Amino acid sequence: MKLTKTLNVLILFVALSATSLTAQKYGYLNSAQLLTELSEIKAADSEIAAYQKQLISKGEAMVKTFETKYQKYAQEAQSGEFSPVQVQEKEADLAAEQQKIQQYEVEVQGQIAKKREELYQPILDKVKNIVDALGKEKGYTMIFDTSTGALLFADEGEDLMAEVKSRLGM
Numbered sequence: 001m002k003l004t005k006t007l008n009v010l011i012l013f014v015a016l017s018a019t020s021l022t023a024q025k026y027g028y029l030n031s032a033q034l035l036t037e038l039s040e041i042k043a044a045d046s047e048i049a050a051y052q053k054q055l056i057s058k059g060e061a062m063v064k065t066f067e068t069k070y071q072k073y074a075q076e077a078q079s080g081e082f083s084p085v086q087v088q089e090k091e092a093d094l095a096a097e098q099q100k101i102q103q104y105e106v107e108v109q110g111q112i113a114k115k116r117e118e119l120y121q122p123i124l125d126k127v128k129n130i131v132d133a134l135g136k137e138k139g140y141t142m143i144f145d146t147s148t149g150a151l152l153f154a155d156e157g158e159d160l161m162a163e164v165k166s167r168l169g170m
Contacts, residue, residue, distance in 0.1 A: 024141040029131065032147035035123075044119035051115050055108045062101050070094055128152075 035041050073090050076082060082090065135143050135153035143153035 025139055027135070027138075027140045027143040027153075028146050029143060029152060030146045031127070031152070034127065038123065038127075040123045040126075041120070044116075044123065047119060048112065048116055052108075052112050055111060059101065059104055059108060062104060066094070066097050066101060069097070 073094060077087060077090070131143060131152050134140070135155070140153060141155045142151060144150070145152050
Protein backbone atom coordinates (compact mmCIF):
# COMPACT_ATOMS: atom_id res chain seq x y z
CA MET A 1 0.00 0.00 0.00
CA LYS A 2 2.78 2.41 0.94
CA LEU A 3 4.64 1.39 -2.22
CA THR A 4 1.54 2.15 -4.31
CA LYS A 5 1.21 5.63 -2.77
CA THR A 6 4.87 6.37 -3.39
CA LEU A 7 4.57 5.09 -6.95
CA ASN A 8 1.44 7.24 -7.56
CA VAL A 9 3.19 10.33 -6.16
CA LEU A 10 6.22 9.60 -8.35
CA ILE A 11 4.04 9.16 -11.46
CA LEU A 12 2.21 12.43 -10.66
CA PHE A 13 5.52 14.25 -10.20
CA VAL A 14 6.86 12.95 -13.53
CA ALA A 15 3.62 13.86 -15.30
CA LEU A 16 3.67 17.39 -13.89
CA SER A 17 7.34 17.80 -14.82
CA ALA A 18 6.68 16.64 -18.36
CA THR A 19 3.71 19.00 -18.63
CA SER A 20 5.75 21.98 -17.49
CA LEU A 21 8.53 21.11 -19.94
CA THR A 22 6.17 20.85 -22.86
CA ALA A 23 4.44 24.09 -21.84
CA GLN A 24 7.57 26.05 -22.67
CA LYS A 25 7.58 27.18 -26.25
CA TYR A 26 10.60 28.71 -27.99
CA GLY A 27 10.83 30.48 -31.32
CA TYR A 28 13.47 32.14 -33.41
CA LEU A 29 13.77 34.85 -36.02
CA ASN A 30 16.62 36.01 -38.24
CA SER A 31 16.26 39.77 -37.86
CA ALA A 32 19.08 40.60 -40.28
CA GLN A 33 17.34 38.71 -43.07
CA LEU A 34 13.98 40.22 -42.14
CA LEU A 35 15.35 43.76 -42.23
CA THR A 36 17.03 43.27 -45.61
CA GLU A 37 13.70 42.13 -47.03
CA LEU A 38 11.58 44.96 -45.58
CA SER A 39 10.49 47.56 -48.13
CA GLU A 40 10.58 50.25 -45.41
CA ILE A 41 14.29 49.56 -44.82
CA LYS A 42 14.97 49.68 -48.56
CA ALA A 43 13.19 53.05 -48.75
CA ALA A 44 15.13 54.32 -45.73
CA ASP A 45 18.40 53.15 -47.28
CA SER A 46 17.57 55.03 -50.49
CA GLU A 47 16.80 58.18 -48.53
CA ILE A 48 20.04 57.84 -46.57
CA ALA A 49 22.01 57.34 -49.79
CA ALA A 50 20.50 60.50 -51.30
CA TYR A 51 21.22 62.45 -48.10
CA GLN A 52 24.78 61.12 -48.04
CA LYS A 53 25.30 62.08 -51.68
CA GLN A 54 24.10 65.62 -50.95
CA LEU A 55 26.49 65.98 -48.00
CA ILE A 56 29.40 64.47 -49.92
CA SER A 57 28.88 66.81 -52.88
CA LYS A 58 29.17 69.78 -50.51
CA GLY A 59 32.40 68.29 -49.14
CA GLU A 60 33.73 67.74 -52.64
CA ALA A 61 33.03 71.40 -53.46
CA MET A 62 34.97 72.41 -50.34
CA VAL A 63 37.92 70.24 -51.43
CA LYS A 64 37.85 71.64 -54.96
CA THR A 65 37.90 75.22 -53.62
CA PHE A 66 40.81 74.30 -51.33
CA GLU A 67 42.76 72.72 -54.20
CA THR A 68 42.24 75.81 -56.36
CA LYS A 69 43.46 78.09 -53.57
CA TYR A 70 46.43 75.85 -52.89
CA GLN A 71 47.46 75.74 -56.58
CA LYS A 72 47.18 79.52 -56.80
CA TYR A 73 49.26 79.90 -53.65
CA ALA A 74 51.91 77.46 -54.92
CA GLN A 75 52.26 79.35 -58.22
CA GLU A 76 52.47 82.73 -56.50
CA ALA A 77 54.95 81.42 -53.91
CA GLN A 78 57.21 79.98 -56.64
CA SER A 79 57.23 83.26 -58.51
CA GLY A 80 58.44 85.00 -55.34
CA GLU A 81 55.44 87.31 -54.98
CA PHE A 82 55.16 86.81 -51.21
CA SER A 83 57.29 87.92 -48.33
CA PRO A 84 58.10 85.31 -45.65
CA VAL A 85 55.35 86.76 -43.45
CA GLN A 86 52.80 86.52 -46.26
CA VAL A 87 53.85 82.90 -46.92
CA GLN A 88 53.18 82.05 -43.27
CA GLU A 89 49.79 83.78 -43.37
CA LYS A 90 48.74 82.00 -46.58
CA GLU A 91 49.87 78.63 -45.24
CA ALA A 92 47.99 79.23 -41.97
CA ASP A 93 44.85 80.10 -43.94
CA LEU A 94 45.21 76.96 -46.05
CA ALA A 95 45.80 74.81 -42.97
CA ALA A 96 42.68 76.27 -41.32
CA GLU A 97 40.64 75.55 -44.43
CA GLN A 98 41.99 71.99 -44.57
CA GLN A 99 41.03 71.53 -40.92
CA LYS A 100 37.49 72.74 -41.71
CA ILE A 101 37.26 70.10 -44.44
CA GLN A 102 38.37 67.38 -42.02
CA GLN A 103 35.90 68.62 -39.41
CA TYR A 104 33.14 68.57 -42.03
CA GLU A 105 33.97 64.93 -42.87
CA VAL A 106 33.51 64.00 -39.20
CA GLU A 107 30.25 65.96 -39.04
CA VAL A 108 28.99 64.19 -42.16
CA GLN A 109 29.56 60.79 -40.56
CA GLY A 110 27.61 61.92 -37.48
CA GLN A 111 24.78 63.37 -39.54
CA ILE A 112 24.45 60.20 -41.58
CA ALA A 113 24.41 58.06 -38.43
CA LYS A 114 21.76 60.35 -36.94
CA LYS A 115 19.66 60.19 -40.11
CA ARG A 116 19.96 56.37 -40.16
CA GLU A 117 18.81 56.15 -36.55
CA GLU A 118 15.97 58.60 -37.23
CA LEU A 119 14.69 56.54 -40.16
CA TYR A 120 15.36 53.05 -38.76
CA GLN A 121 14.03 53.49 -35.21
CA PRO A 122 10.30 53.58 -36.09
CA ILE A 123 10.78 50.48 -38.26
CA LEU A 124 12.69 48.64 -35.53
CA ASP A 125 10.05 49.62 -32.97
CA LYS A 126 7.31 48.31 -35.28
CA VAL A 127 9.12 44.96 -35.67
CA LYS A 128 9.70 44.72 -31.90
CA ASN A 129 6.02 45.39 -31.17
CA ILE A 130 5.00 42.68 -33.64
CA VAL A 131 7.46 40.17 -32.14
CA ASP A 132 6.23 41.00 -28.61
CA ALA A 133 2.59 40.63 -29.67
CA LEU A 134 3.32 37.38 -31.49
CA GLY A 135 5.18 36.02 -28.46
CA LYS A 136 2.25 36.77 -26.17
CA GLU A 137 -0.47 35.62 -28.60
CA LYS A 138 1.20 32.31 -29.46
CA GLY A 139 2.39 31.61 -25.91
CA TYR A 140 6.13 31.64 -26.58
CA THR A 141 8.37 31.57 -23.54
CA MET A 142 11.27 33.06 -25.52
CA ILE A 143 12.00 34.17 -29.08
CA PHE A 144 15.65 34.32 -30.14
CA ASP A 145 17.35 36.26 -32.92
CA THR A 146 19.46 33.78 -34.87
CA SER A 147 21.46 36.53 -36.59
CA THR A 148 22.83 37.96 -33.33
CA GLY A 149 22.03 35.37 -30.68
CA ALA A 150 20.03 37.99 -28.79
CA LEU A 151 16.79 37.40 -26.95
CA LEU A 152 13.98 39.24 -28.76
CA PHE A 153 11.12 38.28 -26.48
CA ALA A 154 10.86 36.71 -23.07
CA ASP A 155 7.67 35.92 -21.22
CA GLU A 156 7.54 37.86 -17.99
CA GLY A 157 8.97 35.77 -15.24
CA GLU A 158 10.07 36.16 -11.68
CA ASP A 159 12.91 38.58 -10.91
CA LEU A 160 15.51 36.58 -9.01
CA MET A 161 17.78 39.52 -8.18
CA ALA A 162 16.82 39.76 -4.50
CA GLU A 163 17.28 36.04 -3.89
CA VAL A 164 20.62 35.92 -5.70
CA LYS A 165 21.84 38.93 -3.71
CA SER A 166 20.66 37.26 -0.53
CA ARG A 167 22.56 34.08 -1.35
CA LEU A 168 25.63 36.14 -2.14
CA GLY A 169 25.36 37.77 1.28
CA MET A 170 24.47 41.19 -0.07
